[in-house]
Amino acid sequence: MIQHVIQEHFGETVHFLQGSLRKQDRDNIIDSFQDGQQKLLILSLKAGGTGLNLTAANHVIHYDRWWNPAVENQATDRAYRIGQKRFVHVHKLITTGTLEEKIDEMIEKKKSLSDDIISGENWITELSTDELRDLFTLRKDWSE
Structure with missing residues (x-):
């Protein structure tokens, strides 16, 4: 259907x-x-996520949302390849009040949770040398 509409x-x-x-x-x-x-x-989405190099693309439009954001990201990455010379715009078609909207909400919650977990590990990069040494040093008083 989308193919026919675009061709027309x-x-x-x-x-x-x-x-x-x-x-x-x-x-x-x-x-x-x-x-x-x-x-x-x-x-x-599945064909677009497997080993393609589409650097001629500068717009990627996701018209069918997927539960797993990694699947969409992999498809988008077909345009973000070595040799890409232009900025790539990513669009997602979402109809209000539909399954796509619910999937989008779920994906955004997953991304937020993932970002929180990943950013939650930044504290270790801010430790001083002494604090790192203390973190990894076994103490005798712990075993007693």
Whole structure:
């Protein structure tokens, strides 16, 4: 459906890369996008997350949210590759009051929790040499 709408709007053929494509077809689609013959490319989230180099892209639009943010990040990273010369804009389509909105809320909560855990470890980098030494030194009085 999204492929049809985009083709109608822009008046040009838009390829849809998905896991069921033969390798040769997939490679041809990627090559035509990378060399500028195709300006638009739609990928399924799973197909977009596996070993692709899409540095011709400067906009990534997630139209189907996934429970695991790492899956979306991996798909986004196809555009953030060595050789990327432009800023990459990431967009997420979320319809209010739908499952996508609930998934987005859940993902944001997970990210916040993850950030809190990771930033919670920064205290160790702020310790002095003496404090680090004290932290890792065994004391005799502990065993008594």
